[in-house]
Amino acid sequence: PATQHQRSPPPPPLLPARRVPPAGKAQQGLKEQYRLGSLLGRGGFGSVFAATRLSDGAPVAIKRVPRKRVRHWGELPDSTSAPLEIVLLAKVSTGFPGVVQLLEWLELPNDVLMVLEHPERCQDLQHFIRARRFLPEEVARELFRQVLEAVRHCTSCGVLHRDIKPENILVDLATGQAKLIDFGCGTYLQDTAYNHYAGEPTQGVPPEWTHFGWYYGRPATIWSLGVLLHQMVCGKHPFRRGQNISWDHQLSLPQGLSQDLIRQCLSMLDSERPSLEELLCHPWMQDIHLP
Structure with missing residues (x-):
């Protein structure tokens, strides 16, 4: 039952944060890896969409944040510059089941995209x-x-x-x-x-x-x-x-x-x-x- 705490299956592996410089290639790569679904939410932060990872059918969420709304940036352990939200997620998203897992992120000229775990139900x-x-x-x-x-x-x-x-x-x-x-x-x-x-x-x-x-x-x-x-x-x-x-x-x-x-x-x-x-x-x- 949904009210009982059971051990969750291990989430998809955390991929290294990466940049894909040419916007066209990044967007094309995204389409080749994920099938976009319905809008899950929208607010001052941007938009979140349901999606499916094509390689294994795993459900994910893709959060799109316009770059102009990213106020704070930080550094990842590999010295890559990233929005502070991603830096913080990288700190806490380490297989701990009680925090959403960051699977991948992409930086485009106008947007930052985060691919996050999203349980099917x-x-x-x-x-x-x-x-x-x-x-x-x-x-x-x-x-x-x-x-x-x-x-x-x-x-x-x-x-x-x-x-x-x-x-x-x-x-x-x-x-x-x-x-x-x-x-x-x-x-x-x-x-x-x-x-x-x-x-x-x-x-x-x-x-x-x-x-x-x-x-x-x-x-x-x-x-x-x-x-x-x-x-x-x-x-x-x-x-x-x-x-x-x-x-x-x-x-x-x-x-x-x-x-x-x-x-x-x-x-x-x-x-x-x-x-x-x-x-x-x-x-x-x-x-x-x-x-």
Whole structure:
């Protein structure tokens, strides 16, 4: 069943990032390797299409980002210059099942293309929740645990995702595996404060950014995880769109045991939020039914 965590089959091998200088050859090579399918999504980042790898029939996704929208570049281990999203994906996309795998990338004169793994039967978490109105706590616990492990993996690789939300979590319906996707708002993890926010303003913006114009990566991530868990078990965002979160704001929390975890994550003081390790050790995460 989709709610059980099973071992996923190994993803297609990670290909070395490469450039194909002549645009015509690159586009021709793409057509020879992949059959383009339906549009999966479109936004400020560009477009994502379903595709099939012709060599073995494997389903993939192809993300197209206009070069003019690539604001930050970095260096891959082989000193190749690449958009920061690709550099970050190369750091975390190393066979870890909870993060989408980068299979290949191409740089064209006007676009950057990323070929990503895409399970044959999958649904983003937003649609997964919407189809059920809300998730039972046991289902939410298993998916949330996988998200925590994916975030911990990214953190250990020195990567801050900065846009954790249901739309950026893919659920493999065949295995129940959750995968963190879309590192377009990501950056390098640092111990000092950030003074620039990336991500959807209405989604997981921590109050310290709204009130003071700065945030620290780790506690800001915990805030977004609290918002995510609330959406999973309640079926809705904990705050109204455009709402200015005040220090005396009263949260509408679920009746289940997850409410304590959500309350801790959504503490107004970033210093009072738990760490990732503390979240993973929380009694609710361990399925310990306290009175």
